[in-house]
Amino acid sequence: MTTVRHNKKFSKAARTGILMFLALGLTACSTANNLIDKVTGSTDEVVITGKREAVLQGSGQATGLAKEPVVVPVAITNASWAQPGGVPSNALQNLSLGRSLSRVFTVNAGTGSTSSGRLTAMPIVVGGRIYVLDSQASVRAFSASSGASVWSVSLVPGGKDGEGAFGGGLASNGNQIFATTAFGEVVALNAATGSEIWRKKFPAPIKTAPTVANGQVFFVTVANEAYALTTTSGDQLWQSSGAGESASAISNTSPAVASGIVVAPHTNGDLIAFSAGGGQRFWNENLASSRAGASVANLNAIAGRPVIAGGQVYAISNAGRMAAFDLKSGAEIWSREFSGNQTPWVSGEYVFVISQKRRLVAIERRTGAVKWVVDLPGGGIWAGPVMGGGRLLAVSDKGVLASFSPQTGKTINTREVGDEFYIAPVIAGNTVYLLNNDANLLALR
Template identity: 40%
Template structure:
């Protein structure tokens, strides 16, 4: 039986705000914007979130950008840690494509694209999976996985790549393995429940989480079930979900209950568990402890954030907390060097020091399209770090770049439509998927 889900626009990522009709100049300087219209990028800080004055003078040093050719999973790779990627300084639209059905009142496009060997793979809101040439935009193939007896409301899932195959989770409780070259179905298996999150594939295993918080490990070669774990069920959750993170012999599993656990990849044995529920709950919405952003594994440390206002860092092997802070969000933290960059529920982009959880800077983002009347809430997705720019996309059809060193707004770009998914970076290019299911490639 399906759960009761809260699809609140403020936090579920189902933004449908319309932007301009095309992509314009990429991230012009904040001092000399080329885009028309008033830009209101800085608002008052909410809920007392302020930088730590004791580290205000500490210089942020990041690893050098590197050119990645692959983005194989939601979050980039199995640990969800991509560090500092490179893009060209002067970007323009290379091509765009209609990938299928987008978000509307009855469905949501939740799948991040993936990029492998000069091919970008996408999945629309109704489980059409497509492959495009990254240079020309030529479509290689498209396969419709949606069953004929599919009822409305069974959307969601995502895609991941490993060893020449595309693995697909779906909202109609079925998992597929496709041949990446042709789109042909290699195997398909029915699962105990629908899935909102993309799978994670590592070491010959496919890890996935169902809507009712069941974790399953399948054999990547033929889809047979290896083991499973049942988490705490939750009556209500946000739209969307997070994929497991994998590093070494541990798979880190996030649940909509706020529970986060470490399991052995070989047999599912529990290694540790924790909860990201907040003790400062003030209303029913704040009570939702859903971990919707991907957990991140970096150098033996797990970082995760929940909607209800708790962000933590844990030891990967033992699960011991290194620190926890009162910070709530539904986007994936981005780690690079000694800092973690994360978006909060209150539309603030924050630089958190990785070693102790202290805040280096806080950048409020525009919260409403109509600032004066505080109407038409903007939902932000991201960030990603590329060539010394933190990039976030908005439901109002605009993306912005922010300095990771100071939090200063660097520039803006208009997208064809709102974007509830963060961009993907591969081959010095940026890939956006809009709510109307348009894939926009900038290089």
């Protein structure tokens, strides 16, 4: 397969490599001079000569605080969240959600995280039902309004054990549910009954989720091989050879698809754009920082999903780099040197992201300039953000659901929802769904 463009230009500034899950308790910033410290978490004293202008060191146009006001788009009422990222592009803007949320139901959705594996798959919502893939490769369907059980099915192949079968994910085209599994299989199920339609086996495990668009299922194996299958029969349309398996952080990412282009994240930090129809490789970027230290050399994985919006791709890696690229050419638009393992959320002219330092950051899409940076409350590990009802929502491993102002980053509200959460909230039908580490599914409306 011919590569049209392979660009590995990195930014030339960062103070330190980012260590995964290191959190420093710093206060919220207010000036351009300390924004870089807020995002990267640097506490080293640095002598700077001359005029200091950059909000975050790196390439791009940012020369100070972002000037564009944060304008939240009108909320869209979505009946479904049919992909791991909601829609194939992973860009949902602002979803309809009430200001006051009450618990509607709590149900157990299978086996949660254990000593042999983590619960990582995002739930999906389609056709009035919510579907969950647990840590032992079982899929369960529930009523999205009441939590009543509809069906359940194990995807564990004959002669295999579900222990350690964590990873994979779900996506839907409405009539079918497509599941990827750690057994290296893709399985199509009837959404109404759970009955198996087809099953395909691949050489390597599939730890990440699929994306479904235009009659095709896209996914990447742990060997960094990208595939496209037909939704009707599972026949292979194309395959792209990868760089082989590499060490990475536990994550559950998935490709982004828009305008006939598939942007697939790989565990070695590569972000590769393919033709959705034929698999031709358009461009390839690597999201490792130019100065990432040896301690994160094996954690280059793009754990958050890439997002396609307005002809641009936004992605962040564990290895100290977030960047925006032109969707068609792969040309870098801007780059910032900080780490994250959550999916960026695009809304209006801004992209919101949680950094590895447990900070929520608002970045201007056009320039990469930072509008604000705030420390997330209470410490811990946070998943999100998503935007519903004009506010940003995130959930933590300390059992806290918090909402934030997109204009300022100020905390609007926090509430205890119990137990540990490592999976970002899902919003559909004016309802927030939360899946905790024990595979208990909560609905708030």
